[in-house]
Structure formats: C-alpha cells, structure tokens
Amino acid sequence: MTDPKQKLSPSEIAEAGLAGWRLADETLTAHFQTQDFATGLDLVNRIGGSAEEANHHPDITLTYPEVGVTLSSHDVGGITSRDVDLARIISGHAEDLGVEAATE
Numbered sequence: 001m002t003d004p005k006q007k008l009s010p011s012e013i014a015e016a017g018l019a020g021w022r023l024a025d026e027t028l029t030a031h032f033q034t035q036d037f038a039t040g041l042d043l044v045n046r047i048g049g050s051a052e053e054a055n056h057h058p059d060i061t062l063t064y065p066e067v068g069v070t071l072s073s074h075d076v077g078g079i080t081s082r083d084v085d086l087a088r089i090i091s092g093h094a095e096d097l098g099v100e101a102a103t104e
C-alpha cells in the first residue's frame with residue numbers, strides 16, 4: 001500500500017493510468033464536458049460528497065459546459081495516492097453521468 005504522505009513520481013502517476021487526467025505543475029487536472037449547468041452541479045455534488053468522505057479536497061470550477069477539477073496534496077505540495085484514489089472516484093462519478101473528460 002502506497003504511503004498517502006509520500007509524493008509520487010511522474011512515472012508512478014503515469015502507471016496509475018488515469019484516463020482524461022493531465023499532470024501539470026505537481027497537480028492532476030481534468031475537464032469534464034458536462035454540456036449543461038444542471039449536470040455540472042450534479043457532478044460537483046457527487047465530487048463534494050466523495051471529497052468529504054476522503055477528507056481530501058480538489059479545487060473545482062463549475063461553468064455551463066464543463067467542470068474543471070484540480071487535485072494535489074496540499075500538505076506535501078505534490079501528488080500522493082490520495083489524489084490518485086480520488087481522481088479514480090471522480091472519473092467514476094463522471095462515467096455514472098455519461099460525461100466524458102476532455103482529451104486535449
């Protein structure tokens with residue numbers, strides 16, 4: 001089990017195989033193409049519930065066509081298994097809503 005306080009290396013993060021997530025400046029970012037505000041709000045609420053359960057919180061941008069999510073472990077200033085685990089959960093919520101992540 002990976003130490004949740006241990007910063008992960010770029011190759012460890014790549015090995016996690018997080019489809020739709022990009023590694024940039026010690027953060028994991030994804031943009032979910034919700035296409036309308038109500039779907040975005042639903043996704044944000046689901047993310048919020050999982051963040052509270054995990055006691056690990058992303059930065060979230062809610063706009064009409066999409067939801068942006070940025071993850072990092074503030075306490076260690078980088079990406080840990082907490083971020084990878086929550087990213088997987090967030091991708092699952094998007095899948096449940098039939099929402100794709102932008103691939104650019």
Ligand SMILES: C[C@H](O)[C@H](O)[C@H]1CNC2=NC(N)=NC(=O)C2=N1
Pocket residue numbers: 055056057058071072073074075076
């Ligand atoms: C006190 C509380 O447990 C900490 O502040 C938690 C809350 N949520 C968090 N979220 C994130 N992304 N990083 C943290 O280090 C973090 N720490």
